Every structure is written in C-alpha cells, then in structure tokens.
Amino acid sequence: MEEALNLYVDGELPLDQQAALFGHLAACPACRRTLDSVLSFRRWSRQEPLGVPPALDDAFFKRLAEHKARHTRIDRAADRRPLWQAQAPVTLRAGLTIAIVVFLLGLFVPSNLQPVPARFAVIGEEELVELPAVAASEPGRVEPLYVFYPGLTIEASKTEEPAPGESL
Amino acid sequence: MIPTDDQELIESFQAGDEFAFVSLYNRYKGPVYAFCVKMLLSRSLAEDVVQETFLRVYENRDRLLNTDAFKSWLFTIARNQCLNQLRRTNRQVSLEGQEHAEPVAPLPEIPAHQLEKSEKIDLVNHFLAQLKPDYREVLILREYQNLSYEEIAAVTRSTVSAVKSRLFKARRKLAGYMEPIMNRERQGARSPAPTAPDAAPDAAPVSGSTPPPA
Numbered sequence: 001m002e003e004a005l006n007l008y009v010d011g012e013l014p015l016d017q018q019a020a021l022f023g024h025l026a027a028c029p030a031c032r033r034t035l036d037s038v039l040s041f042r043r044w045s046r047q048e049p050l051g052v053p054p055a056l057d058d059a060f061f062k063r064l065a066e067h068k069a070r071h072t073r074i075d076r077a078a079d080r081r082p083l084w085q086a087q088a089p090v091t092l093r094a095g096l097t098i099a100i101v102v103f104l105l106g107l108f109v110p111s112n113l114q115p116v117p118a119r120f121a122v123i124g125e126e127e128l129v130e131l132p133a134v135a136a137s138e139p140g141r142v143e144p145l146y147v148f149y150p151g152l153t154i155e156a157s158k159t160e161e162p163a164p165g166e167s168l
Numbered sequence: 169m170i171p172t173d174d175q176e177l178i179e180s181f182q183a184g185d186e187f188a189f190v191s192l193y194n195r196y197k198g199p200v201y202a203f204c205v206k207m208l209l210s211r212s213l214a215e216d217v218v219q220e221t222f223l224r225v226y227e228n229r230d231r232l233l234n235t236d237a238f239k240s241w242l243f244t245i246a247r248n249q250c251l252n253q254l255r256r257t258n259r260q261v262s263l264e265g266q267e268h269a270e271p272v273a274p275l276p277e278i279p280a281h282q283l284e285k286s287e288k289i290d291l292v293n294h295f296l297a298q299l300k301p302d303y304r305e306v307l308i309l310r311e312y313q314n315l316s317y318e319e320i321a322a323v324t325r326s327t328v329s330a331v332k333s334r335l336f337k338a339r340r341k342l343a344g345y346m347e348p349i350m351n352r353e354r355q356g357a358r359s360p361a362p363t364a365p366d367a368a369p370d371a372a373p374v375s376g377s378t379p380p381p382a
Binding site: 002003006009010012033034036037038040041042044045047048050051052053055056057059060063064067 | 193197198201202205206211215218219222223226227285288289291292295310311312317332335336339340342343346347350
C-alpha cells in the first residue's frame with residue numbers, strides 16, 4: 001500500500017485504485033500519518049522563495065564573456081582519458097633531465113657485442129686477358145688488355161711507332 | 169522571428185545563435201538554481217554551480233543530440249556539478265556514503281501549525297540535510313521541479329523502478345523525521361491549546377500562525 005500512497009501523492013495512481021487506498025487510509029493511522037507528513041513537507045517546501053539573485057546573472061555573463069574571449073573550448077574528453085592515454089606538457093627542465101639521465105644510463109650499460117668486422121664489397125675484379133691472336137697479328141702490341149667487371153672496360157695499350165714510310 | 173519553444177531555441181543555439189542561449193538561460197536558471205540550492209543547502213555554492221552548469225551547456229551544445237531531452241540533460245549536468253561540489257566540500261562523501269551526520273539544531277518543541285514560515289523553511293532544510301544525496305535528489309526533482317519519474321530516471325541515469333524505490337524510501341525517512349513535530353500537532357489538536365503539555369505557547373513566537381483547532 002506504500003507504493004499506492006506514493007503514487008497518489010505524485011498524481012500517478014489510477015482512479016480505479018484510489019478507492020482502495022482511501023479505504024486503507026481510513027483504517028490505518030500509520031499511513032495517514034505518513035501521508036500527512038509528506039503533504040506537510042510539500043506545503044512547507046513551497047513556502048521558501050528561491051528567486052535567482054541578480055548578481056548571479058552578472059557573474060555568469062561576465063564568465064561567459066571571458067570564455068568567449070579566450071576562444072578556448074575546453075576538451076572535457078581529455079579528463080576522461082585513461083591514464084595510459086593521458087597527455088601532459090613537459091617542461092624544458094624536465095625534458096633536459098630525462099635526456100641527461102638516458103645519456104648517463106647509456107654510458108654505464110655493459111656492451112657484450114663483438115665489433116663487427118668491416119666488410120668490403122668487391123665491386124670489380126681485374127682479369128688479365130691475353131689476346132695472342134691479336135698480339136700475333138699486331139706485333140706492335142706488347143701489353144695485355146685489362147678487363148674490369150661488372151662494367152666492361154678495356155684499356156688499350158699503345159702500339160709501337162709505325163715504321164718509316166708506313167701510312168697510318 | 170524569435171523562436172519561442174525549447175526545441176527551436178535549442179536548434180538556434182546549436183546553430184550559433186547567442187540570443188537563443190540567453191533565452192534558454194533565462195528560462196531555466198530559476199529551476200536549476202532552486203535545485204542546486206536544495207541539493208547543496210547553500211545559496212553561495214549554488215550560484216557557482218549554476219554558472220558552471222550553464223557554461224558546460226554552452227561548451228557542450230554539440231553533444232546534445234536529442235533536443236527534446238534538453239531539460240533532462242541540463243539537470244543531469246547540474247546534478248553532476250552538485251555531486252562534485254558536495255564531494256569537494258566534504259558534505260557528503262559519495263552517493264554510497266553514510267548519511268549526513270552534521271550536528272544540527274534541535275527540533276522546535278512546538279506544534280507545526282505554530283511554526284513561523286522561516287522555521288518551517290529551516291526544518292525543510294534540516295530534513296533534507298538528513299537525507300543521502302541519492303534520496304535527496306529524487307525528492308527535490310519531484311517535489312520542487314515536478315519532474316516525472318521518467319525524467320528523474322533520465323537525470324539520475326537510473327531506471328524508473330529505481331527512482332520510485334528511492335523516492336518512496338526518501339519519503340519514508342522524511343515521515344520519520346517529521347513524526348515528532350506532527351505528533352505534537354496532533355496532540356495539540358486533541359487537547360485545548362492553553363493546556364497542552366508540550367505546546368509551550370509562550371516559548372515560541374506564534375505571529376502569523378493560525379490558532380490550534382478546538
């Protein structure tokens with residue numbers, strides 16, 4: 001019956017259930033006292049003037065103007081970020097301190113790594129190519145040809161001076 | 169044309185109309201202020217909270233997707249600000265905390281009908297201070313703001329059945345707090361006022377009050 005009593009106080013009790021409530025109230029002094037108390041509280045609470053003081057408007061519009069002047073929209077979502085996603089500005093002093101600490105730690109870290117031997121890439125080979133046929137056909141050529149890879153380079157040696165009377 | 173209903177005002181406000189926001193502020197500052205005063209039981213704290221509430225509304229206007237729910241959204245912000253303020257001022261630790269144990273003045277030893285208006289207001293505040301914030305908020309939203317169960321559930325982020333349960337418990341406690349005063353009222357009504365043992369008509373001002381029924 002307590003629920004019906006509260007619904008009645010709130011104006012939510014259907015009409016067809018009100019007769020049963022009134023019948024119960026007629027026979028139940030405790031519920032009558034409860035109803036009396038609740039209604040008295042309601043009467044008393046409405047006696048208090050709760051007008052908004054004019055100073056509130058002035059203070060609010062002043063704050064609003066300051067807010068607009070700053071043009072800063074406060075990101076409330078940042079307050080709700082989890083700790084691991086929190087972002088905070090770091091001062092120059094803190095940044096320098098962290099850098100120095102990391103540097104010092106790096107100095108004292110033991111290094112077990114063997115020095116990596118230097119590796120040289122062979123970019124080309126020299127190959128001696130003898131050209132006996134050429135040498136036989138051209139007695140003036142006495143030096144070999146040099147061939148370089150990967151590109152092919154042929155160094156031609158100079159030939160002997162032509163005999164007097166020979167045309168070039 | 170100046171919009172008049174809430175929905176038009178809110179849509180204009182969301183579109184950047186500052187006058188619409190001022191209209192909304194003027195329309196709702198009274199209910200929000202009354203709610204905050206009763207929640208915090210302090211007018212100065214309530215003024216701060218009202219300002220903060222409407223600033224949040226201004227900042228977060230884009231987050232209101234359902235313009236029909238503006239009133240619930242507004243009171244939700246005000247309620248959260250009040251709870252934050254209560255936590256800050258250590259009036260109440262949390263919604264799950266113990267009931268308010270602040271020492272209060274003893275109840276007046278006179279029948280209710282002989283109380284002055286200011287004494288009744290003090291008693292109302294005294295009884296509200298006895299309630300936990302989760303009981304207090306539903307009682308205030310119902311008794312002062314006349315919100316429906318559904319609206320209170322939206323404001324407090326709970327269900328209608330939970331709202332009813334808390335409201336009924338709050339009223340039960342309230343009836344218990346008022347019992348001594350109401351008993352004196354009934355005893356005064358049953359016996360002639362000059363000879364009532366606890367009426368003490370000389371001990372309290374009776375100006376403005378009605379004489380006890382014969």
